[in-house]
Every structure is written in structure tokens, then in C-alpha cells.
Amino acid sequence: MKRQSSSRWSGPALWLALGALCATSGAAAQAAPEAQAAEAFGGQKVMRDPATGQLRHAEHDEAQPAAANARSAVSGAQQRRAQTLQRFREMTAVTTPSGARGQRLDTSFLNFSVARRNADGSLTQDCVVGEEAAGTAMSSPASTAKHKEAGHAH
Amino acid sequence: MRTDLLKHLGRGLLAVAAASCLTLAHGRSPGPAVIQIVNGNEPGIGFNDPSPALPVGGNTAATVGGQRLAVFQYAATLWGGKLKSDVPITILSTFEPLPCTATGATLGAAGAISVWSDFPGAEKPGTWYSSALANKLAGEDIDPVPSPTGDDLDIVAFFNSDLGQPDCLAGSGFYLGLDGQAPAGQIDLLTTILHEFGHGLGFQTFTSGRTGNQLAGQPSIWDHYLYDPAQNKTWVKMTAAERAVSGITPRNLQWYGNTVIGKAAAVLDRGTPELFLTGPGLDRTVLIGTALFGPQIDSVDDQLSAQIAQVVDQVNGTGLACTPLSPANATAVRGKIALVDRGACGFTVKVKNAQDAGARAVIVSDNVPGGPPPDLGGVDPTITIPAVRISLEDGTALKASLATPSKFGNYGVLSFNMQKLAGADFGKRVFMFTPNPFQQGSSVSHYDTSAKPNLLMEPFLNAGQPIAVSAPKDLTFELLKDIGW
Numbered sequence: 236m237k238r239q240s241s242s243r244w245s246g247p248a249l250w251l252a253l254g255a256l257c258a259t260s261g262a263a264a265q266a267a268p269e270a271q272a273a274e275a276f277g278g279q280k281v282m283r284d285p286a287t288g289q290l291r292h293a294e295h296d297e298a299q300p301a302a303a304n305a306r307s308a309v310s311g312a313q314q315r316r317a318q319t320l321q322r323f324r325e326m327t328a329v330t331t332p333s334g335a336r337g338q339r340l341d342t343s344f345l346n347f348s349v350a351r352r353n354a355d356g357s358l359t360q361d362c363v364v365g366e367e368a369a370g371t372a373m374s375s376p377a378s379t380a381k382h383k384e385a386g387h388a389h
Numbered sequence: 390m391r392t393d394l395l396k397h398l399g400r401g402l403l404a405v406a407a408a409s410c411l412t413l414a415h416g417r418s419p420g421p422a423v424i425q426i427v428n429g430n431e432p433g434i435g436f437n438d439p440s441p442a443l444p445v446g447g448n449t450a451a452t453v454g455g456q457r458l459a460v461f462q463y464a465a466t467l468w469g470g471k472l473k474s475d476v477p478i479t480i481l482s483t484f485e486p487l488p489c490t491a492t493g494a495t496l497g498a499a500g501a502i503s504v505w506s507d508f509p510g511a512e513k514p515g516t517w518y519s520s521a522l523a524n525k526l527a528g529e530d531i532d533p534v535p536s537p538t539g540d541d542l543d544i545v546a547f548f549n550s551d552l553g554q555p556d557c558l559a560g561s562g563f564y565l566g567l568d569g570q571a572p573a574g575q576i577d578l579l580t581t582i583l584h585e586f587g588h589g590l591g592f593q594t595f596t597s598g599r600t601g602n603q604l605a606g607q608p609s610i611w612d613h614y615l616y617d618p619a620q621n622k623t624w625v626k627m628t629a630a631e632r633a634v635s636g637i638t639p640r641n642l643q644w645y646g647n648t649v650i651g652k653a654a655a656v657l658d659r660g661t662p663e664l665f666l667t668g669p670g671l672d673r674t675v676l677i678g679t680a681l682f683g684p685q686i687d688s689v690d691d692q693l694s695a696q697i698a699q700v701v702d703q704v705n706g707t708g709l710a711c712t713p714l715s716p717a718n719a720t721a722v723r724g725k726i727a728l729v730d731r732g733a734c735g736f737t738v739k740v741k742n743a744q745d746a747g748a749r750a751v752i753v754s755d756n757v758p759g760g761p762p763p764d765l766g767g768v769d770p771t772i773t774i775p776a777v778r779i780s781l782e783d784g785t786a787l788k789a790s791l792a793t794p795s796k797f798g799n800y801g802v803l804s805f806n807m808q809k810l811a812g813a814d815f816g817k818r819v820f821m822f823t824p825n826p827f828q829q830g831s832s833v834s835h836y837d838t839s840a841k842p843n844l845l846m847e848p849f850l851n852a853g854q855p856i857a858v859s860a861p862k863d864l865t866f867e868l869l870k871d872i873g874w
Contacts, residue, residue: 328605335508335531338517338605344595345500345545346588347830348581348850350558351493358561360496360576360850362584363830364593371829373493 342366349373419525422472424465425479426458427542435484435550436461446566456565457484457578461546463567464582468590471859471866472874474525480544480589487549489557496563496576497548499585504595505531506607512873516625517609519591520544526873544589552576569856580854584845587858587865588834591872592846596624598823598833601632610872615821615833616645618814636833637825639761640676643818644836646871652860653817657810658841662686664752664777668697668790668799675783678762682737683772692804693775695749699728699791707732710739714746723747726801728787731756731778737767740776750803751776754784759825761839775803812840819864822848836864 329337347369350360363372430436438454450456461482472478480499487495501519505511510526511518521543524530530541553562563578564571571577594611595604603609612624617635623645624632635642644650662685664677679686698721700708711734714722727748729739740751755762755778762778779787791799813819820837822828831848843851845863859866866874 337503337505339503345498347498348496362848365830368830
């Protein structure tokens with residue numbers, strides 16, 4: 236039943252993003268082992284969050300004192316977001332007392348919108364499902380063979 | 390229960406969409422859905438970015454964060470105005486840095502947080518429904534384990550706050566207007582959100598299109614409405630192997646829901662360009678991509694029937710037609726439909742050379758396998774003959790037929806079939822996107838790209854897409870109604 240997320244894109248990229256989100260989670264979020272956290276950040280620059288003690292990606296405005304002070308107050312919204320994304324890390328089966336069956340989904344079921352700039356400067360925007368497909372779509376050359384509004388030039 | 394939720398959300402609750410949002414309808418028929426946008430951003434960034442912003446496209450919020458929020462609110466309002474549910478739909482939303490390069494970016498992501506089956510009110514047993522729909526059908530939040538803060542989230546949506554900055558699709562940021570009039574080079578956030586919210590609300594099968602395997606051994610509600618006429622089965626009746634084949638048979642898999650069928654004619658243009666091929670071993674209609682240049686095949690008066698002749702200008706027997714045709718090739722195609730091969734030069738160059746040689750139309754045979762054949766791109770206002778693309782497989786079959794001695798030769802008939810809607814079959818069943826090869830993440834859970842006008846839930850978001858989710862401009866809501874909304 237348990238379904239592991241693909242790691243090709245999620246390791247260096249998506250988990251970086253999700254990890255950065257989760258890392259501000261406060262005490263309520265699950266604490267990941269340090270080694271696992273380091274791997275999840277894919278070698279990117281990390282720092283230890285002063286609020287949670289967990290490793291996380293250094294955010295773009297980390298050096299700005301005002302922003303840092305703002306983040307030091309871990310809000311309820313942050314906790315909710317972090318807990319939600321934490322739940323997204325793996326599939327989980329759930330059964331209710333009424334007999335309903337549930338599956339908490341992982342990121343392989345998320346729908347990603349991805350944009351690429353084509354050689355002629357135009358933009359192509361795709362919707363794909365799952366982080367692996369998103370990583371592929373973002374980095375691959377525009378496959379205009381599948382686009383109806385921007386057909387291949389040759 | 391939801392009163393507690395609202396109390397706990399505090400400042401995180403940024404938007405509550407739909408009229409009379411705190412007055413929920415009670416009774417047998419659900420009232421208008423309440424869609425709650427929950428702010429997951431910390432102060433100073435994302436929705437809380439205080440950077441000043443000028444009004445744009447009807448969005449009058451004074452800050453970048455405020456304008457982002459206004460777009461989310463507007464999308465929630467549009468969806469909330471269509472859906473009915475007594476259970477609020479809660480969407481955890483953030484703007485965060487997401488993966489980027491100078492030429493590509495993850496714009497954002499959204500989706501249902503969970504799926505449910507066999508709950509009170511489920512219309513199909515042993516079938517997965519996305520969280521928001523399951524709650525609607527049950528008439529209550531069925532998730533037994535909400536987060537400790539009390540927010541029973543249904544959908545998560547996070548978008549890229551770095552878009553447009555250097556090294557993140559530089560210069561191509563989100564357009565934050567509410568009018569769908571994104572200038573060239575910018576990404577329309579509203580359209581993108583409407584599309585991704587659509588997936589989160591249930592426009593998605595959780596069965597793998599690549600393998601055909603069901604999630605935890607159960608079909609999704611979608612699978613009851615995905616009909617494959619070639620196999621004469623819905624997905625729920627197929628084996629995994631059969632579904633995998635269905636997922637890569639272009640323009641075959643159809644939506645078999647009465648609401649979409651009933652509204653298709655009000656949304657989709659009538660008529661589909663077709664190419665019928667005759668000759669030894671042929672005599673069939675083949676899938677085509679149409680040209681974005683030259684005359685369009687868009688009326689019954691455009692029918693063209695002519696003999697087909699192949700251009701050959703390469704030692705391997707192909708005909709690229711990238712230079713003016715030789716006298717022999719010109720003689721062969723004069724007054725006929727010229728068959729040329731894709732590659733080495735632009736489509737307009739090939740067609741123009743065939744036109745200059747006297748051809749009446751051009752068929753471009755693709756040079757990579759798969760289907761359906763995409764459209765032919767390019768611009769050349771001097772082109773006056775129609776052109777279409779066929780798949781490599783059909784092109785190979787056509788060449789083999791041309792090489793077979795025949796008393797009657799090979800003919801092509803280009804016509805406009807008024808019995809079909811653009812993007813649907815004879816029965817007004819709208820095609821789903823099932824290209825070959827399988828496109829991971831895009832296949833099956835989108836409408837096919839043959840739909841005209843463009844639909845919101847095609848896999849490639851199109852510039853100028855109307856800001857609408859239902860008929861007469863779109864068919865997204867209609868599909869959601871079919872599955873229980």
C-alpha cells in the first residue's frame with residue numbers, strides 16, 4: 236500500500252521546495268532524521284532553522300533581518316502548511332469508523348504547471364501530473380510535436 | 390465542525406469565496422460551495438509580499454501579495470459559483486520559490502490531498518473520489534484525522550514566487566490581471582489556477598495511464614466514464630493491460646458522461662477536418678494535423694479530391710522539398726496532392742515549393758513515430774494551398790500503397806466533416822488526451838488538443854483562453870457534474 240515518491244526530481248528540487256516549506260513547521264511537524272534531511276536538500280545550501288532546530292534550505296531573503304524576525308514567529312498557517320506537505324511525502328491508507336476507505340496522496344498525484352521558453356522566444360505551458368514529470372517537462376526542450384498552437388517549424 | 394475551523398484559521402483564512410459564504414445551505418440539495426483559500430505564507434512573502442503594485446487587468450490590490458490573493462479569490466469565486474456542496478472546500482495556498490532555470494520553471498502545483506471510497510453517499514462502491522467531492526456526496530467532512538490545528542484541507546496549491554526573476558524564466562512573470570489578457574511573454578495566473586483547481590476538484594483519474602494499474606486496487610470515479618470505442622469498454626471494465634493500450638491510442642478514448650455529451654455541441658465548433666486516403670491497402674480516414682498557415686479546411690466547401698504524388702529528392706527515397714522541386718518532381722505533383730517528408734526545413738518552405746510546382750495541396754509525413762500528428766506551424770501569407778500532417782506510420786503506409794501498381798492510383802480527399810464536433814466523435818463524446826507515446830503526467834486526465842475552441846483542461850494551456858469553467862465556453866464543470874458534483 237505504501238507508495239514511495241520518485242526521487243529523480245524530488246531529491247534535488249521538489250523536496251528542496253517541500254523541505255523548505257516543511258522546515259518552518261514548528262514542533263508539530265514530524266522531525267526528519269538529520270541525515271535524511273541533508274539528503275533531501277540535495278546538496279543545496281542549508282541552515283538550521285532557529286525555530287525548529289531542523290535543517291532547511293536558506294531562503295532567498297534569509298539575510299534580511301526584518302524577514303528573519305518575521306519568520307521567527309512560527310504562525311499557525313505555517314504549521315498547517317508544513318503538516319499538510321509532510322503528509323504528502325508518502326501514501327497513507329486510512330479507514331474511518333463508518334467503513335470509508337481513504338488514501339492520503341503523495342506528490343506523484345499533484346498536478347504541476349510547467350513553463351518553458353522556446354527557441355523562438357515564445358512560451359509553452361504544460362500541465363503534468365507528478366513531480367518527476369514536472370522535472371522532465373521543465374528541463375526538456377519544447378516538444379512542440381504535442382502542441383497545437385505552436386506547431387514545430389520543421 | 391466548520392465553525393471551529395473558521396475560528397482556528399485566524400489570519401490564515403484569506404478568502405472565502407461564494408456569496409453568503411458563512412450561511413451554509415442545509416437540506417436535501419447542497420447549497421453553493423464555499424471555497425476557502427488558506428494563506429500558508431509567512432509574513433512578508435508570497436501572499437503577504439508588501440511590494441507595491443499598480444492596478445492591472447481589473448486587479449486593484451495595492452501590493453504584489455494582495456494581487457496574488459485577489460487572483461486566487463477570483464478563481465475560488467468562479468468555481469464556488471458553479472459547485473454545490475454543504476461542506477466547505479479548503480485550499481491551502483502558498484507562493485514559494487520553486488524549481489527554476491533561465492528557460493524553464495515550475496509555475497506551481499495543486500491537487501487533492503486525499504481520495505476516499507465507500508463513504509456514506511458514495512454513488513459507486515469501491516471507487517475513489519477526490520476529497521472535496523467525497524465530502525460533498527457524504528454531506529460532511531469524512532476525514533477522521535484532520536490536522537491538529539483543525540483545518541480539514543481538501544486541496545493544496547503552491548505557486549512560484551520567483552517567476553520572472555533572473556534565472557527563473559527571466560522577464561516572464563505571472564500576469565495578475567483578472568481579465569485573461571496576459572500580454573505575450575507573461576503567464577496568466579488566473580487561467581493556470583483555474584486549471585489546477587479543476588484537477589484538485591476531481592478532474593483526474595488516479596489510475597495509472599501508463600500501466601493501467603488502479604490505485605490500491607480500486608478504480609477512480611473517472612474510470613466509470615472513460616469509454617474506449619475500439620475495445621467497446623469503459624476503463625472500469627478493462628484489465629490493466631487493456632487500459633494501458635487505451636492510454637496510447639490517439640483520439641479514441643472518450644468521456645462517456647451525459648452532462649458533457651449534452652453540452653458538447655454548445656461549446657465545441659461543428660466540423661472536423663479529415664483526410665481520406667484511397668489506394669491499394671488503404672481506403673481509410675487517417676488522423677491529421679492541420680496547418681496554421683494557408684487556407685483552412687473549415688467548411689464543407691473546402692473539400693478537395695485529387696491524386697497523390699510523392700516528392701522524392703533524397704537518396705533514401707524521401708522528399709524533403711526544401712528547395713524548388715526538380716522538373717521531374719514538379720511534373721509529378723502538378724495538379725495533385727504532393728506527399729513530402731518532414732525535416733530539414735520549415736513546413737512553409739516545403740508547402741511553398743510544392744505550391745510553386747503546381748500542387749493543389751500538401752501532405753507532410755511525420756519523421757518520428759507516434760500520434761496524433763501535430764499541427765503544422767509557421768507563417769507565410771503567400772501560401773494559398775491547404776496542407777496537413779499525417780503520422781509516420783500512415784505516411785509509410787501511403788508510400789507503400791503508392792509503390793504498389795494500381796489501376797486507379799492513390800487519391801486523397803480533404804474534407805470538413807460536419808457530423809463531428811471539433812474534439813469529439815459522432816456521438817458528441819469528447820476525446821481525452823491519449824497520445825502515443827504516452828506523455829507522463831499529461832495523458833488521459835486532460836481533454837484532447839483537437840477541441841476547438843480550446844478547453845481549459847487541455848494539457849497545454851493556451852494563450853487567450855476564456856476565463857470560464859462551464860458551457861458555453863468550456864466543459865470542465867460539466868465533467869465534474871458527471872462524476873457527482
